[in-house]
Amino acid sequence: MxxxxxxxxxxxxxxxxxxxxxxxxxxxxxxxxxxxxxxxxxxxxxxxxxxxxxxxxxxxxxxxxxxxxxxxxxxxxxxxxxxxxxxFPGPIHRSPYDESIITSVRDGAIGAIQRTAATLDMTLIAKAAEAIAGARQVVAFGSGGVSSMGAVELENRLFRFAIPVTAHTDGQMQRMVAAVAGPGTVAVSLSSSGSAPSVVEATQIARDYGATTIAITEPGSALAGRAEIVLGFKVPGDGVVIKPSASRYALLTVVDVLATSVAEAVGPSALEGLRRIRKSLAALGMSNSDRPIGD
CATH class of the missing domain: 1.10.10.10 (Winged helix-like DNA-binding domain superfamily/Winged helix DNA-binding domain)
Structure with a gap:
């Protein structure tokens, strides 16, 4: 055989x-x-x-x-x-109408956010934010369900401040984009496990060519070892395999904290981009002062 x-x-x-x-x-x-x-x-x-x-x-x-x-x-x-x-999962006994499903998802999300918020190093967040605010271009690398979503969400947050940013979830594109990076480029790599080969390799390639590298990942992982600035998070599993992983909320907490810190680092000009977006959406009847801008 x-x-x-x-x-x-x-x-x-x-x-x-x-x-x-x-x-x-x-x-x-x-x-x-x-x-x-x-x-x-x-x-x-x-x-x-x-x-x-x-x-x-x-x-x-x-x-x-x-x-x-x-x-x-x-x-x-x-x-x-x-x-x-x-x-080898055991049988599912709960009814799909069981309100304990809500409790399980809610508690997992809250726990992930609280754990992540308690361990974030704001000195490193500020350092990463300053690098992004002053970058010629920002590239975000993510591979897999949670991490690719996080890379796209980071792009969605940063373009609002007129920061040139693109997210890449394809491994080959990650390597190619990293190969043309250099001083003035900031590469933000996202991986909940820190072991996604394409993201780890692209981070090293970008760093070799002079880019500033930031990792949103598990401390001590392979990806953490390749980046200059590590914004670490880790959420242990709870064994409930039919429920989406709460690590999504942890990663998005880091992304949101970083994006808000970038806005602070950019300063008043960040508001101009948001004003333009609201004005543009108003023409479509989609802007409202009570709603988030562009969400």
């Missing part, structure tokens, strides 16, 4: 649990119910738990496209190690 082949063992296990032979159904149910235990169990134990013979366990492993028990246990252990709770 090709050792580089990617096997979705979870999907295959569920398929056997639903439509395999009686022995396969019992073995698959055992593994899905207790994946960590099964990954360490000897063949004799697996056979006894499922009331099957040891050769049947071996055939079961091969039905999962594994070479044998050892390969099966290795692959299963790897799945468990990268997040067994999400690979």
């Amino acid at each position: 090709d050792g580089t082949r990617t096997i979705d063992m979870v999907a295959r296990l569920r398929s056997l649990a639903a439509g395999g032979s009686p022995a396969e159904k019992r073995l698959a149910a055992i593994v899905l119910d207790s994946a960590e235990t099964a990954s360490a169990a000897p063949i004799r134990a697996l056979a006894q738990w499922a009331d099957v013979s040891e050769p049947t366990v071996t055939r079961f492993c091969r039905a999962l496209d594994c070479e044998g028990l050892r390969d099966f246990k290795l692959r299963l252990a790897q799945i468990v190690a990268i997040g067994g709770f999400s690979m």
Whole structure:
């Protein structure tokens, strides 16, 4: 078997649990119910738990496209190690009308914002804001769901102050844009994990060519090690995999604090851009003094 082949063992296990032979159904149910235990169990134990013979366990492993028990246990252990709770989720018991859903999302968002606000270093925020306010151009790099959204949101915040800014979420574009950066360019890289390869590499490329590099990321991460100014945040998961990650709120907190600090650094001229935007939208009937400008 090709050792580089990617096997979705979870999907295959569920398929056997639903439509395999009686022995396969019992073995698959055992593994899905207790994946960590099964990954360490000897063949004799697996056979006894499922009331099957040891050769049947071996055939079961091969039905999962594994070479044998050892390969099966290795692959299963790897799945468990990268997040067994999400690979083998428990049943959802709550009603979609349950108000505890609101509470869960609300508390996660509030907790993420409070944790992030309490740990932000305003000295570093001010340093980053001054660099952005004086930049010839700003580029924002983000890859993945939360971080790409954050890069686009940073662009959405900064253009209002007449700062030339573009967001890039494509890895190849990030590298190309970084390669033509230089003194006068500020590269702001966003990654909740700090390990997105394209963002880490683009940050280093931009820095090599003289750009000022700012990272909004997890402290101590690979991305943090490549940037000159690190605006760190970290929000641990709560294990509720069906709920969107609260790290979105943490990242947007940093973006909003940074954007507000940039406006302060730009000074009164920042208001002129906002005035023009409101005037432009008024012609479309979309501007109202009680509403945010352009939101």
